[in-house]
Amino acid sequence: MIKKARLFTPGPTALHPEVQAALARPIVHHRTDEFRALIKECTAGLKAFLRTEDDVITLASSGSGGMEAALVNVLSPGDKMLALVAGKFGQRWEKLGRAYGMKVASLGATWGEAVTPAAVAEALERDAEVRAVFCQFSESSTGVAHDVKALAEIVHRHPDTLLVVDAISGAGAMTLETQAWGIDLVVVGSQKALSLPPGLAFVSVSERAWKRVESTTTPRFYFDLRRERAGLARGEPGFTPAIALVVALKASLDAIAAAGGVESLVANAGLLARMTRAAAKALGLPLVAPRDHGDALTALFAPQGLDATAIVKGLKSTHMSTVAGGQGELKGKIFRVAHLGYYDVTDILGLLSTLETVLQSLGHKFDLGCGVAAAQAEFIRHTAGR
Amino acid sequence: MIKKARLFTPGPTALHPEVQAALARPIVHHRTDEFRALIKECTAGLKAFLRTEDDVITLASSGSGGMEAALVNVLSPGDKMLALVAGKFGQRWEKLGRAYGMKVASLGATWGEAVTPAAVAEALERDAEVRAVFCQFSESSTGVAHDVKALAEIVHRHPDTLLVVDAISGAGAMTLETQAWGIDLVVVGSQKALSLPPGLAFVSVSERAWKRVESTTTPRFYFDLRRERAGLARGEPGFTPAIALVVALKASLDAIAAAGGVESLVANAGLLARMTRAAAKALGLPLVAPRDHGDALTALFAPQGLDATAIVKGLKSTHMSTVAGGQGELKGKIFRVAHLGYYDVTDILGLLSTLETVLQSLGHKFDLGCGVAAAQAEFIRHTAGR
Numbered sequence: 001m002i003k004k005a006r007l008f009t010p011g012p013t014a015l016h017p018e019v020q021a022a023l024a025r026p027i028v029h030h031r032t033d034e035f036r037a038l039i040k041e042c043t044a045g046l047k048a049f050l051r052t053e054d055d056v057i058t059l060a061s062s063g064s065g066g067m068e069a070a071l072v073n074v075l076s077p078g079d080k081m082l083a084l085v086a087g088k089f090g091q092r093w094e095k096l097g098r099a100y101g102m103k104v105a106s107l108g109a110t111w112g113e114a115v116t117p118a119a120v121a122e123a124l125e126r127d128a129e130v131r132a133v134f135c136q137f138s139e140s141s142t143g144v145a146h147d148v149k150a151l152a153e154i155v156h157r158h159p160d161t162l163l164v165v166d167a168i169s170g171a172g173a174m175t176l177e178t179q180a181w182g183i184d185l186v187v188v189g190s191q192k193a194l195s196l197p198p199g200l201a202f203v204s205v206s207e208r209a210w211k212r213v214e215s216t217t218t219p220r221f222y223f224d225l226r227r228e229r230a231g232l233a234r235g236e237p238g239f240t241p242a243i244a245l246v247v248a249l250k251a252s253l254d255a256i257a258a259a260g261g262v263e264s265l266v267a268n269a270g271l272l273a274r275m276t277r278a279a280a281k282a283l284g285l286p287l288v289a290p291r292d293h294g295d296a297l298t299a300l301f302a303p304q305g306l307d308a309t310a311i312v313k314g315l316k317s318t319h320m321s322t323v324a325g326g327q328g329e330l331k332g333k334i335f336r337v338a339h340l341g342y343y344d345v346t347d348i349l350g351l352l353s354t355l356e357t358v359l360q361s362l363g364h365k366f367d368l369g370c371g372v373a374a375a376q377a378e379f380i381r382h383t384a385g386r
Numbered sequence: 387m388i389k390k391a392r393l394f395t396p397g398p399t400a401l402h403p404e405v406q407a408a409l410a411r412p413i414v415h416h417r418t419d420e421f422r423a424l425i426k427e428c429t430a431g432l433k434a435f436l437r438t439e440d441d442v443i444t445l446a447s448s449g450s451g452g453m454e455a456a457l458v459n460v461l462s463p464g465d466k467m468l469a470l471v472a473g474k475f476g477q478r479w480e481k482l483g484r485a486y487g488m489k490v491a492s493l494g495a496t497w498g499e500a501v502t503p504a505a506v507a508e509a510l511e512r513d514a515e516v517r518a519v520f521c522q523f524s525e526s527s528t529g530v531a532h533d534v535k536a537l538a539e540i541v542h543r544h545p546d547t548l549l550v551v552d553a554i555s556g557a558g559a560m561t562l563e564t565q566a567w568g569i570d571l572v573v574v575g576s577q578k579a580l581s582l583p584p585g586l587a588f589v590s591v592s593e594r595a596w597k598r599v600e601s602t603t604t605p606r607f608y609f610d611l612r613r614e615r616a617g618l619a620r621g622e623p624g625f626t627p628a629i630a631l632v633v634a635l636k637a638s639l640d641a642i643a644a645a646g647g648v649e650s651l652v653a654n655a656g657l658l659a660r661m662t663r664a665a666a667k668a669l670g671l672p673l674v675a676p677r678d679h680g681d682a683l684t685a686l687f688a689p690q691g692l693d694a695t696a697i698v699k700g701l702k703s704t705h706m707s708t709v710a711g712g713q714g715e716l717k718g719k720i721f722r723v724a725h726l727g728y729y730d731v732t733d734i735l736g737l738l739s740t741l742e743t744v745l746q747s748l749g750h751k752f753d754l755g756c757g758v759a760a761a762q763a764e765f766i767r768h769t770a771g772r
Contacts, residue, residue: 001653001730002651002654002728003730004730006732021410024407268387271387319731321732342388342390344388344390344705346705346737346739347390349735349739350735350736350739353735353738353761353762354732357762357766357769360762360766368758368762368766369755369756369758369760372739372755373758376743376755379743380743
C-alpha cells in the first residue's frame, strides 16, 4: 500500500512547496550584493511576521541557540532571573540560566496549566532583583499558551526587568504583537510556523533590551547579538549564514505574505486547533490543557486504559503519519498534533480519520466517524461565520 | 486559510516526490551512453509494469498519440475495425479510425456499462473482416472497466484479428497481464498510475502484432513503430525523446519497484476504490457504473436535485481539491474521483471528509461523518484481512 510520510509534529512541520523548490536551487555566495539584499528583505519579512519594528537577528542555529542568545545577552553572571516553568521548555530556561551562573528563580505550574500573570506580578513585587522574566508563548510539551500580553504589561511596571519570550512554536500560530505589547526579546525557530527545515533562529530585540545587551558581561562569541546588530543594516551576518535556509526563508516569507500575512497563518492554525479539540471531545480524548491551551498544537491524553505510545506507533506504522508523543512527566500518557505552519483542513481531517481507525484497532469504543463529524461541523461553523 | 492544491483527477494524477526531484535535475543529453542505458532500464521497467516480454515503445506524446500509433500501425486504409464504445474514450477510437479512412464498426454500451465479451464474440463471428478490436481497459468517462482478459480470449479465436487496449488509465490500477492474456497492443500514458506529468505514451506490441505492423500501408512518420523498434535494443528512440520525463520515468519505476511492484500499486487503487464506493453508498451518491466499475476511478452521480458541477466547484474553491466533472452526455451530472497512482488512505479520507462538508453546504441531507465512517470501516476490514 502507498503510505505518504506526513509530519504532524510541532516542529519540524511540513515544508512549504516553495521552500522545497528554493532548497533545490544551486548554492549562491553570501558575500555578494544579491545575498545582502536578500538578507535585508528577509529581515523586513521577519519584522512583519513578528509585528515589530525592533531589530530581528537571524542566527544559524536551532531554536535553543536563539534561547541561549537571548539569555546570555541580557543577563550577567549572578543576575537573578525568573523562569515560568509550565513544561519541558520552561525547564530549558532554568537549565540555561544555571549553565551560565545566573540566580534562577522559578514559577511552576502543573503540566497542562499556564503560569498566571497574577503569580508573576506577585513574584516581581516580592523580589525587586529579577532582571529578566523568561517564558514560553506556546509550551510545546503540553500545548499550553502563556498570556504574554498580560505578562508584558506586568513586567513593564519594573523598569529594570525585561521580558524574554520563547515564541519558537507560538509565533505564527497565535496573535503576537511584539512591539505593541512591548516584548523585549522574542525567539523564533525556522522549523515551526515558517515551514522551513530547522537551522535558523530569529531573535527580536527591543531598544530597551539593546541597552541591557551593551552592558551585559556574560562571555559570548557566536551568539553575541552586538556583532549581529553591527552588520544588520548592511545585510552582513557575523558568521557564515546558513545560505540555503536563508534563500528558503525568503520563499516562505513571500508565500506567507501572498496568502494574507501572519494574521491569516494564525487564523488557519486556530481553525485546525478548534477542529481537533472538537474531534477530541467527541472521541473522548481529554485535552492536556483544557483551560490554558494554545493553538500551535493540541496535546491529548490517550483514552482510559490505552497507551499513548501505541497511538503514536499505530499512526506511524499504519499510515506513516508522525504525531509527537509525550515528553518528561507526560511521556507515554499523551500525544500531540501540530497546527502551526503549512497544514490545511484536508490535512487535519485526513489525520483525524486515520487516528480514529487506530483508536478503534486499539480497542477504544466510539462510533467510527464521530470525531471527524465534530471537526467537520466546526469547519462548517467557521465557513458560515465568515 | 491555507489550502493545498490537490489533484484527485484520473490524470494528471499527483506526482510522486521522487518524480518531482528527478524533474528538478539538470538536463542531460540523449546521445550519450548514460542516457541510452537509462532508456533500456526504463523499457525493462515498463515491461515489468505491463507484465510482458513484448517490446514496449516509449513515445514523446500524450496518451492519444499512443492510441494513434497503435491504430495507424496495425490498420491499412479501408480495413475494418471494431470499436467498443462505452464512453468518451471509446468514441476516440471511432474518430481515429474515421480520420484514417478505416471502416469503423462499433459496439456501444449505455454509459456506465461495459460492452460484454459475449457481444464481441457474436460480432466477430458475424463479421470475419474485422482486422482489429479496440477498447478501453478503464473507460475514464464513466469508471467502467472492460474484461480485457475475456476479450483477448475471444479475439484470439480469429487469427487475423488483433486486440488493441487503451490501458491509459487502467494499467497500474487493475490487474493487467499483457502477455499471459495475449493482448496485442497496450497503450499507456505517463500521467496516470505512473504518477508522472503527461508527455509520454507507451505502446506494447506483441510478436503477432509486429507482423501486421510490417505490412500496414497507412502513411505514418512520427508514430511509425517500425522506426522505434529498430532503435529499441540500442536505447535510441526515433526522435528526440522527452528527456526530463524519461529521467523522471526511471524514478517512478524505481519507486514502484521499491514499494512492491505493480501488484502493490493495483492493490492500493483497489482499496481506495472500495473505500470510496462504501462512502458513496452511505452518503447516497449513486455509482455511475454500479456493476461494471473498475478501480482506476469512481464516477458518482450527484444526489437527487444537486448539481454535480457545484460539487466540483465547491471542492475546488473551498479546499483546492480538484476532482473531475462529467464528460459528454454525463456533463453536469456526475463527478469523478481518481484512485490510480500516488494516493494513500489519508488522502482519500481527507477528500471524502471535505466532500461531505461540500455536500452539506449544498443542502444534501445526511449525518456528517457517515461516509467517512463507511470508508474507515472498509479500511479496517482490509487491514483485518491481511
